[in-house]
Amino acid sequence: MANLSADPKLRATVLADGLRLAGEFTVWTLGQLPPEAKTARLLDLSELIRLDTAAAWYLVGRQAEGVRLDGLDPSRARLLETVRRALPRPDAETAGPAGWRLMLEQTGRRMAAALVFLREIAEYLGRFLAALARAIRHPGDFRLTSLVWHIQETGLRAVPIVALMSFLIGVVLAFQGAAQLRQFGAEVFVIDLIAISVLRELGILLTAIIVAGRTASALTASIGSMKMNEEIDAMRTLGLDPDMVLILPRVLALVITLPILGLIANLAGLVGGALMSWIELGISPSMFRYRLLADTSVDHVIVGLSKAPVFALIIGIIGCHAGMKVGKDAESLGAETSRAVVNAIFAVIVADALFSIFFAEVGL
Structure with a gap:
């Protein structure tokens, strides 16, 4: 019968129940097997004059699929057995911990991941402070236009939602x-x-929670998309410091705008409370103003607004850190964006609780 192989060194002929291979069956002729070799249930190897380990690896795989090998002399059978023993075998799966051991293991892993996250956040805080110090020493390296643009995006555009939210909170209270x-x-x-x-x-x-949901996601998305498109690598190639170009303007814009947004929220909340008090209780705006100025200490305003720069640092650092962690795919961008929002809101609430304990201890 005609040779079905494309290489003259290897001859393949069809048998009634399989395929006969003759000649040299090596790594060089392995790719020239005819299509019939994929479906053959028997391979006759009695006429082979040469067999190397690459072809032996192929034969071992076919044998594992149930293909019968005929005509192997003892030396070639030993070669196949050597290749079979050398094949990598997956490690035997060991039963994992269960019950309370599993709970302890998961708790330990989460604690370790939390400590790694805190270390990375501390690193990015240090990078921000280092970039700020460099901008103070060398004002020419600071991008004022970028800062103004981010102030508009994170501050000015957030005024309507912050004011409306605080006004309604005052009404509800x-x-x-x-x-x-x-x-x-x-x-x-x-x-x-x-x-x-x-x-x-x-x-x-x-206000910080709204900014965390609105701005932390925007920071992650903007920096993450640049990371996906390798624009940050291009910055480094051009000699630009990503900390100066990306992290410093964004975080500094938040530090500047969040206290202003907090002040707007306070005013809107008081207006909403005064309006509902007038409607529901008949307390006139003048009476509301008099009681507000007479009975409310300015310490409450100081306590509230003193939290704003810390909240801004938390939101900005977490958002930039998540953006820098984005990989090369869109799935990573979505996951890091969601994670940044959750982490920022959680961190803001924890920080607020710590502030409450601190101010209670110092008597404010």
């Missing part, structure tokens, strides 16, 4: 406070409730 205090004839104290809640806690905290 006044309405719910009036419903409870009316039972004791102490409706006038709703002003103190609104003032302390908005100025000390809710104004800046909810």
Whole structure:
């Protein structure tokens, strides 16, 4: 029968129940096997004059698929056995821990991952501070245009949602406070409730949460897309420092704008509370203003706004860190964006709790 192989050194003929190979069956002729070799259930090797380890590896694989090998002399059979023993074998799967051991292992892994995350956040905070110090020493390296643009994006464009949110929070506080205090004839104290809640806690905290959801995702997406397109590598090639170009303007813009947004939120919350107090309790705006100035200490404003720069640093550093962690695919970008928002909001809430404990201990 005709030779089915494309290489004259290897001859392949079809048998009734398989394929006969003759000549040299080596790494050079392995790719010239005819298509019939894929479906053959028997390979006759009695006429081979040469067989190397590459062809032996192929034959061992076919034998594992149930193909019968005929005509092997003892030396070639030993070669196949040597190749079979040399094939890598997967490690035997050991049973993992279960029950309380599994819980402890998972807890340990999460704690280790959290410590690694904190170390990386500390590293990025150090990089931001180093870039800030360099910008102070060499003002010509600082990109003022980028800072102004990010102030507009993170600050000016966030004013409507922050003001509306805080206004509604003031309305809700006044309405719910009036419903409870009316039972004791102490409706006038709703002003103190609104003032302390908005100025000390809710104004800046909810503003930071909104900025974390809005800006942390934007920071991750913008830096992450540049990372995917290898633009950051191109910056380094051109001698540009990504910390100066990317991290410093974004984080510094947040540090500047978040206190301003917090102040706007405080004013909007007080306006919403005053409006609902007027509608629900009949407390006039002049009475609301008088009680606010007489009974509310400026310490509450200081306590609330002093948290803003720290919250801004947390949000900006976490967002930039997540952007730098993005890989080469869109799935990584989406995962890091979601992770940045969750981590930023969680970190802001934890920081607010620590601030509350600290101010309570120092008597503010």
